[in-house]
Amino acid sequence: MAVQSDSSPGSLDVKDLSVYYGGKRAMGPVTLSIPGRKVTALIGPSGCGKSTFLRSLNRMNEMIPNCRVEGEVKLDGEAIYGSGVDAVTVRRRIGMVFQKSNPFPKSIFENVAYGLRIGGMKDHGDIGNRVESALRHSALWEEVKDRLQESALGLSGGQQQRLCIARALAVEPDVILMDEPASALDPIATAHIEELIHELASDYTVVIVTHNMQQAARVSHHTAFFYMGDLIEFDSTRVIFTKPSQSRTEDYITGRFG
Amino acid sequence: MSTSLKPRRWPRLGDVLLWLTTGAATVIVLILLVIIVGDVVRNGARGLTLTFLTQAPKDGMTAGGIFPAIFGTVALVLLMTLAALPAGVATAIYLHEYARPDALGTRIVRVAVNNLAGVPSIVFGLFGLGFFVQFLGGGIDKVFYGGAKVFGQPALLWAALTMAVLTLPVVIVATEEALSNVSGDVRLASAALGATQFQTITRVVLPQAVPGILTGAILAVSRGAGEVAPILFTGAAYFLPKLPHSLHDQFMQLGYHVYVLATQSPDVDATKPLLYSTVLVLLLLTFALNASAIVVRSRMRQRFSKSHG
Numbered sequence: 001m002a003v004q005s006d007s008s009p010g011s012l013d014v015k016d017l018s019v020y021y022g023g024k025r026a027m028g029p030v031t032l033s034i035p036g037r038k039v040t041a042l043i044g045p046s047g048c049g050k051s052t053f054l055r056s057l058n059r060m061n062e063m064i065p066n067c068r069v070e071g072e073v074k075l076d077g078e079a080i081y082g083s084g085v086d087a088v089t090v091r092r093r094i095g096m097v098f099q100k101s102n103p104f105p106k107s108i109f110e111n112v113a114y115g116l117r118i119g120g121m122k123d124h125g126d127i128g129n130r131v132e133s134a135l136r137h138s139a140l141w142e143e144v145k146d147r148l149q150e151s152a153l154g155l156s157g158g159q160q161q162r163l164c165i166a167r168a169l170a171v172e173p174d175v176i177l178m179d180e181p182a183s184a185l186d187p188i189a190t191a192h193i194e195e196l197i198h199e200l201a202s203d204y205t206v207v208i209v210t211h212n213m214q215q216a217a218r219v220s221h222h223t224a225f226f227y228m229g230d231l232i233e234f235d236s237t238r239v240i241f242t243k244p245s246q247s248r249t250e251d252y253i254t255g256r257f258g
Numbered sequence: 259m260s261t262s263l264k265p266r267r268w269p270r271l272g273d274v275l276l277w278l279t280t281g282a283a284t285v286i287v288l289i290l291l292v293i294i295v296g297d298v299v300r301n302g303a304r305g306l307t308l309t310f311l312t313q314a315p316k317d318g319m320t321a322g323g324i325f326p327a328i329f330g331t332v333a334l335v336l337l338m339t340l341a342a343l344p345a346g347v348a349t350a351i352y353l354h355e356y357a358r359p360d361a362l363g364t365r366i367v368r369v370a371v372n373n374l375a376g377v378p379s380i381v382f383g384l385f386g387l388g389f390f391v392q393f394l395g396g397g398i399d400k401v402f403y404g405g406a407k408v409f410g411q412p413a414l415l416w417a418a419l420t421m422a423v424l425t426l427p428v429v430i431v432a433t434e435e436a437l438s439n440v441s442g443d444v445r446l447a448s449a450a451l452g453a454t455q456f457q458t459i460t461r462v463v464l465p466q467a468v469p470g471i472l473t474g475a476i477l478a479v480s481r482g483a484g485e486v487a488p489i490l491f492t493g494a495a496y497f498l499p500k501l502p503h504s505l506h507d508q509f510m511q512l513g514y515h516v517y518v519l520a521t522q523s524p525d526v527d528a529t530k531p532l533l534y535s536t537v538l539v540l541l542l543l544t545f546a547l548n549a550s551a552i553v554v555r556s557r558m559r560q561r562f563s564k565s566h567g
Binding site for chain 2: 060092098100102171
């Protein structure tokens with residue numbers, strides 16, 4: 001499509017990707033190249049397949065029974081659905097943040113350290129450094145540095161979501177997928193998250209599903225519009241929001257449906 | 259036509275009747291409970307002395323205490339827990355985390371577990387006698403002891419295993435419930451961080467399920483402490499001069515001791531106070547176990563119901 005895949009690391013090349021739930025096609029076939037170190041927004045009305053598409057990028061859809069995937073996804077040229085490729089390994093390189101913040105009922109520190117520990121990291125100093133750096137990166141450090149051992153469930157909703165982002169950052173993935181990460185937050189917390197997403201793009205590829213068109217326009221470099229399981233249009237966010245080439249895209253972003 | 263808003267002089271008949279009948283039933287249940295517990299406490303409390311708790315029965319069970327029965331009950335319950343808890347928890351983890359919920363095999367296992375919970379306990383006693391004592395114990399004797407009766411007779415070990423089979427459904431159901439109370443969100447979060455299913459279960463799911471599993475374990479223990487039928491043929495003894503000192507010894511047990519005191523005493527009047535006190539000890543033990551289950555459960559609720567936000 002219109003966007004050229006560039007050479008920044010963390011790029012995702014999707015080719016003829018379709019997802020089926022129990023024999024019924026939920027999405028696809030979709031072909032697009034998500035550029036590395038950029039924010040790509042996925043927009044479209046409810047049920048258009050954008051979340052399904054997102055989940056198929058780190059094989060989280062395999063947690064859903066009777067879900068089947070066809071086609072190809074390559075992370076920097078490596079096929080994530082290749083035979084013998086472990087979903088666990090894929091998810092360590094492609095992290096995910098969910099719509100509803102879902103911290104573990106553990107301390108703030110242990111939440112962020114979790115991914116490191118399961119990855120086999122043992123050294124206390126190393127873990128401490130990575131936790132601090134992840135919390136700084138997610139702009140949470142100043143708020144929690146004196147209460148790292150307190151339960152993460154005591155944080156506010158916005159803080160919990162930033163903690164979930166920190167938790168995903170700690171394992172240093174190449175890509176971070178976000179499924180409507182701010183939809184349950186108030187406007188101030190949302191602004192925090194959006195600012196953060198923008199900053200993350202200097203080190204990570206971010207793919208974000210959002211219902212909020214203004215949000216897509218504010219945070220993303222590229223935007224993909226999904227409708228009824230198909231990718232309708234993919235271009236730079238500026239083009240999508242100013243002069244889309246498809247009439248359905250224009251109808252959607254101008255609020256004529258959805 | 260509009261309904262008049264003038265005050266009703268009488269409450270509606272249906273409400274009154276329902277209030278009366280349900281209230282009366284509640285009062286009857288309450289009275290029965292008070293009579294039973296009151297009778298036991300009134301007649302049993304006096305005999306509840308340190309000597310009673312620490313001595314063996316004497317003079318054809320018309321004097322002395324019940325220490326061997328307390329010891330036997332505790333030993334039985336501990337061994338039973340040691341057997342039932344790992345097996346039950348493992349089964350529940352398999353059923354809940356690994357087995358496909360709609361698969362025929364899973365459904366059969368679930369039905370079997372539920373039916374196991376409904377089997378009369380005397381049937382477990384007979385099963386224990388046939389399977390554990392005669393088949394397993396007898397087999398061990400044949401292979402290792404040249405046919406001498408060592409394990410091939412009723413014993414603490416076999417009674418504990420029989421009791422474990424009886425309480426297995428309680429543990430399985432409680433554990434499954436505890437596992438399903440762990441939110442799917444944290445499982446997804448764990449998976450998305452690159453955790454294997456094993457890591458998710460051991461590091462995220464089980465720690466959150468532990469209080470629920472413990473509640474199930476305590477309920478199983480309190481059920482086990484009160485049951486007599488399963489141990490009748492598998493290891494409980496009428497009277498033993500000494501405490502059991504190995505797994506293939508017989509033992510005394512509180513519930514069975516109550517039965518023995520009530521039916522086998524040579525001097526009914528002399529035994530009566532002892533009988534009351536023994537029943538009181540059994541009630542207190544069961545009550546304490548149930549109370550601790552409730553405490554564990556409410557602790558768990560406090561710990562995990564902290565609101566998100």
